[in-house]
Amino acid sequence: MYNHIKYISLLGLITTTIFLSACGGSSTNSDSSYTPPKVMSEVKTNLKFLNTSLPSAQSTNVDTPVYRYTQIFNKENDQFKISYRLEFDFNIDTNTLYRLEAHYDQLVNSIPYSIKLIEFKKNGQELTYNKEFYCSEEDNPCTNIINSINMRTGQAKLKFNNLLLTKSSWSDGQLNTITLAGYVEGTLTEAPTNVQLTTSQNHExxxxxxxxxxxxxxxxxxxxxxxxxxxxxxxxxxxxxxxxxxxxxxxxxxxxxxxxxxxxxxxxxxxxxxxxxxxxxxxxxxxxxxxxxxxxxxxxxxxxxxxxxxxxxxxxxx
Incomplete structure (x- = not known):
């Protein structure tokens, strides 16, 4: 009788130990196998203008990137001419988003022909234009900029040494100019589309x-x-x-x-x-x-x- 009770007690102890180990093992395996969402686009920066510091940002959603590398093919005289646009988004708070745009005729050994710092008001996913400051070839040329752009990966880094930006004529407010100082860097996890324009075909x-x-x-x-x-x-x-x-x-x-x-x-x-x-x-x-x-x-x-x-x-x- 004693041996029978001892056997049952030992069996219960083993069963309890296995059950606890299984619970603990399951929890540990779950934690170790967790994979956080992949960062698809990222903006790093220490840019400042006036008393505003622009924040760095990441996005795990390919449909809502914080950094965009755009290749533009525009037809002129039956030939496509390529240009580029880089966009960096900065969420200041729940109501305000700043977007820095840099426009290029070419990326190799080039400076932007236009830069814009645009302020949007946010309402959920909806953005409403508020005001912008800019420089351009035609008016207030963009100077004091150092570029480092990788056309294969889309990675870009821009450094500004007190870049002067002028307020657009249709923007409200008393402030007419600002200076932009610091750097901004955009990276993509997936390389941009490798565009190869083919021979035109007939379409209807x-x-x-x-x-x-x-x-x-x-x-x-x-x-x-x-x-x-x-x-x-x-x-x-x-x-x-x-x-x-x-x-x-x-x-x-x-x-x-x-x-x-x-x-x-x-x-x-x-x-x-x-x-x-x-x-x-x-x-x-x-x-x-x-x-x-x-x-x-x-x-x-x-x-x-x-x-x-x-x-x-x-x-x-x-």
Whole structure:
């Protein structure tokens, strides 16, 4: 009897020990296997202007980067000319965001032809322009700047030695100039898109009131400008944006058509346009080719302010 009780007690002790070890082991394994979100973009800085210090920042979301490296291909005389834009975001508080923009004709051994420090007011994800200070080739040239930019990785570091920025004429406030001192550095985890513009192809895009309608009108299908931001976003511009000309754009995010907007030439000054967006009418039945930047629409539903629902069929490209 004694031995039987001793056996049961020993078995209970072993069982209890195994149970406690399993609980402890599970907790330890869970902690050690935790992987924090990957930082996708980062801004480091010690920039100051007036009595304001701009803060460093990180983002783990590719769709809301704090640093953007944009390659811009603009068509001039049937040839695409490349330029660049670097953007650094600084969240001052829950209501204010500053954005530093540097614009370049080229990146190698070059200084920016324009720099802007823009103040936005924030309301959730919505930004409202408030004011800006700038320098440019045409007015108050940008000087006292040292650049270090890696075109392969997108990493950029700019050093300012009391850079003079002038207030834009349409900005409110008593202050007319500020000086910017310090450095700002932007890095990306994923390298920017390696853009290779291919030979242009014939494209045609049409809008109609229903999928089977024989009556339709043509939409501009050739790109006038292509903007590639970081590794996952592209804005494909249709038309040159002139006031009396038709124009539009296609926004690509993560190789998917995110948004489409188009305003016909005859509607300049009016509210006639049609679009598809994630917030209203999603852009379905579309495909994007990241090799030649072609977008195909197949009975893609778009919404118009005056004409109601319509459909896109065809393709856009270079």
């Amino acid at each position: 895009l049409k809008w109609s009131t229903n999928p089977s309608s024989q009556e339709s009108f043509s939409v501009i299908s050739d790109y006038h400008q292509l903007d590639f931001t970081n590794h996952n976003e592209a804005t494909l511009h249709l038309g040159d944006g002139s006031f009396w000309e038709a124009w539009g754009y296609i926004l690509i995010k993560n190789n998917q058509v995110n948004s489409f907007y188009y305003q016909p030439a005859s509607s300049a000054g009016l509210t006639l346009f049609f679009s598809c967006t994630p917030q209203s009418t999603p852009c379905r039945n579309t495909s994007y080719n990241s090799n030649n930047y072609e977008v195909i629409f197949s009975n893609t539903k778009v919404d118009s302010t005056l004409l109601g629902i319509g459909y896109l069929n065809g393709s856009t490209g270079l």
